[in-house]
Amino acid sequence: MKLLVDRVQHTRRALREHMLETIFNEFDVECMGLDDDKRKVKYGEMIESPFRFFRGSAYLFYYDVTKIPFPYHTPIDKPAWIQGDLHMDNFGCFQNEAGEIVYDVNDFDEGYVGSYLYDVFRMAVSIALYTDAEGLSEDEQKARIAHYLHSYYKQLQRFKDKIDDPLTLTFTQENTKGPVKKVLKKLGKRQHDHLLTDITYINEEGKRVFNWNDEIQPVTDEELKEIQAVMKQYFLTIDPENKQNPSYYQVKDVARKYGTGTASIGLNRFYILIEGGQEAGGTDDLVLEMKEVRTSIPAYFLPYSDVFWKKHAHQGERVVATQKAMHHLEDPYLGYVTIEDKHFYIRERSPYKKKVKADKLVTLKDYDQTLKTMGRVTAKIHARADADIESVLLTHHSEVEIIKAIGNVDQFVRDITYAAVNYKEQVKYDYTLFCQWVQEKY
Structure with missing residues (x-):
C-alpha cells in the first residue's frame, strides 16, 4: 500500500516539476528572450523567498488561477482595467503633477483588461505570503486578508453611493493613518534635489x-x-x-x-x-x-x-x-x-519614491492601517479606469459591476481568504521545487 501512495506522490510531484519547467522556459526564454546568464540573475533573486518567487512568476499565477472556477467574476463583457501584478511591494509614494506627495499603485507594466478578481486575489495571496514570512500565524494572515478585502469593498460602495469620486480621490498624509501616513509625512520634509x-x-x-x-x-x-x-x-x-x-x-x-x-x-x-x-x-x-x-x-x-x-x-x-x-x-x-x-x-524617476517596508509593520494595527489604504487604492484604480476614462474600451461603471459580482460580501471575503491561504501553500511548494530545479540547472 505504501508503495502505491509513494507512486502517487512521486507522479504528482514529477508532473508539477515538468509543468513549472515548461512555463519558465516558455515565458523567460521564448517570450522574454532571456539567455542563461540573465536567467541565472533572475532566478537568483527569486530563490530569496517564496514572496520573491511569487513576484517573479506572475505567469505561473495566471496559469493556475484562470482555471479556478470562482463565482465572483464580472461578466466577460464587463471587465475592469486591471493593474495585472498587484502585490504588497507595488504600492508606494511619489509626487503627482500638482506637487502633492501621494500613496498609490506605482507599477503598471502588466496593465490589461479583465476581471477585477485577478488583481484582488493576487494581492490577497501576496498578503498571505508577506505576513507568513514575517511570522504571523495563519489566523492572523486570514484576518489581514479579510481587512484588505473589506476595505476594498467599502471604498467601492463609497464610489457607487457618490460619497467619494474615483476621478479625484488621492491618498495623502491628510486621509491616511499609521505607517503610510508616517512615510508620507517624512517625504514631505525631503528636499526635491x-x-x-x-x-x-x-x-x-x-x-x-x-x-x-x-x-x-x-x-x-x-x-x-x-x-x-x-x-x-x-x-x-x-x-x-x-x-x-x-x-x-x-x-x-x-x-x-x-x-x-x-x-x-x-x-x-x-x-x-x-x-x-x-x-x-x-x-x-x-x-x-x-x-x-x-x-x-x-x-x-x-x-x-x-x-x-x-x-x-x-x-x-x-x-x-x-x-x-x-x-x-x-x-x-x-x-x-x-x-x-x-x-x-x-x-x-520621482525623488519621492518610497514604499512602506516590512520593518515599519510592527503590530497588527500597523498591518491593518496599511492594508486599509491598499484596499482603498485598489478600489480607486478599478473604479477610476471605467467609462469616465475609456468610453470605447469600458462602457460601464466598474464599481457597479464589481459590487454586483461580489454579492454577499461576507461570503466573498471568506471564500477569497480561504482560497488565498490555500494558494499560498501551493506557492511555497512550487518554491521548493523551483529552488531544487535552479540548483540542478544553474
Missing part, C-alpha cells in the same frame, strides 16, 4: 553627470546615440498640456540602471538626465526613467480584447495609458518610444 544629490555630481567641467555605482553604469556610445535620437519621438507622445519647450528635454547624461524588480530582470532600463526647468530648491535638472516593456502577462491568459489591442498595440503606450487611467494627476513626463523593435515607456 534628494535624488540628484544621491545619484549625480558636478564634474570638473562644471556639468552634472551620473555618479557610477553597482546599480548605475555607463551606456555604450551606440546606446547614447539611440536614446538621444528618440527624444524627439518621445516629445511627440507627451500630453499637449504637459509639454515644455523642447530645450527642456535636452539630454545631459544617460546611464543604464541595474537592480530592477524581479519580474523586470532582462529588460533594458535607463536613467536619462535632462535639462529641465527651474525647480524647487534651485535645481533645474531632473531624471527620467526609460524602461523596456513586453506584452502584459495577463494578456496570455485572460479573454482577448480586440478593442484593447487596436487602441494599445504599442506596449509602452499601453503602460502609459494604464497609469493615466488609474491616477488622477499623473506624471507629466509620461511618454513612449520605440528603439529598433523594442518598446519603452518614459516617466520621471
Whole structure:
C-alpha cells in the first residue's frame, strides 16, 4: 500500500516539476528572450523567498488561477482595467503633477483588461505570503486578508453611493493613518534635489553627470546615440498640456540602471538626465526613467480584447495609458518610444519614491492601517479606469459591476481568504521545487 501512495506522490510531484519547467522556459526564454546568464540573475533573486518567487512568476499565477472556477467574476463583457501584478511591494509614494506627495499603485507594466478578481486575489495571496514570512500565524494572515478585502469593498460602495469620486480621490498624509501616513509625512520634509544629490555630481567641467555605482553604469556610445535620437519621438507622445519647450528635454547624461524588480530582470532600463526647468530648491535638472516593456502577462491568459489591442498595440503606450487611467494627476513626463523593435515607456524617476517596508509593520494595527489604504487604492484604480476614462474600451461603471459580482460580501471575503491561504501553500511548494530545479540547472 505504501508503495502505491509513494507512486502517487512521486507522479504528482514529477508532473508539477515538468509543468513549472515548461512555463519558465516558455515565458523567460521564448517570450522574454532571456539567455542563461540573465536567467541565472533572475532566478537568483527569486530563490530569496517564496514572496520573491511569487513576484517573479506572475505567469505561473495566471496559469493556475484562470482555471479556478470562482463565482465572483464580472461578466466577460464587463471587465475592469486591471493593474495585472498587484502585490504588497507595488504600492508606494511619489509626487503627482500638482506637487502633492501621494500613496498609490506605482507599477503598471502588466496593465490589461479583465476581471477585477485577478488583481484582488493576487494581492490577497501576496498578503498571505508577506505576513507568513514575517511570522504571523495563519489566523492572523486570514484576518489581514479579510481587512484588505473589506476595505476594498467599502471604498467601492463609497464610489457607487457618490460619497467619494474615483476621478479625484488621492491618498495623502491628510486621509491616511499609521505607517503610510508616517512615510508620507517624512517625504514631505525631503528636499526635491534628494535624488540628484544621491545619484549625480558636478564634474570638473562644471556639468552634472551620473555618479557610477553597482546599480548605475555607463551606456555604450551606440546606446547614447539611440536614446538621444528618440527624444524627439518621445516629445511627440507627451500630453499637449504637459509639454515644455523642447530645450527642456535636452539630454545631459544617460546611464543604464541595474537592480530592477524581479519580474523586470532582462529588460533594458535607463536613467536619462535632462535639462529641465527651474525647480524647487534651485535645481533645474531632473531624471527620467526609460524602461523596456513586453506584452502584459495577463494578456496570455485572460479573454482577448480586440478593442484593447487596436487602441494599445504599442506596449509602452499601453503602460502609459494604464497609469493615466488609474491616477488622477499623473506624471507629466509620461511618454513612449520605440528603439529598433523594442518598446519603452518614459516617466520621471520621482525623488519621492518610497514604499512602506516590512520593518515599519510592527503590530497588527500597523498591518491593518496599511492594508486599509491598499484596499482603498485598489478600489480607486478599478473604479477610476471605467467609462469616465475609456468610453470605447469600458462602457460601464466598474464599481457597479464589481459590487454586483461580489454579492454577499461576507461570503466573498471568506471564500477569497480561504482560497488565498490555500494558494499560498501551493506557492511555497512550487518554491521548493523551483529552488531544487535552479540548483540542478544553474
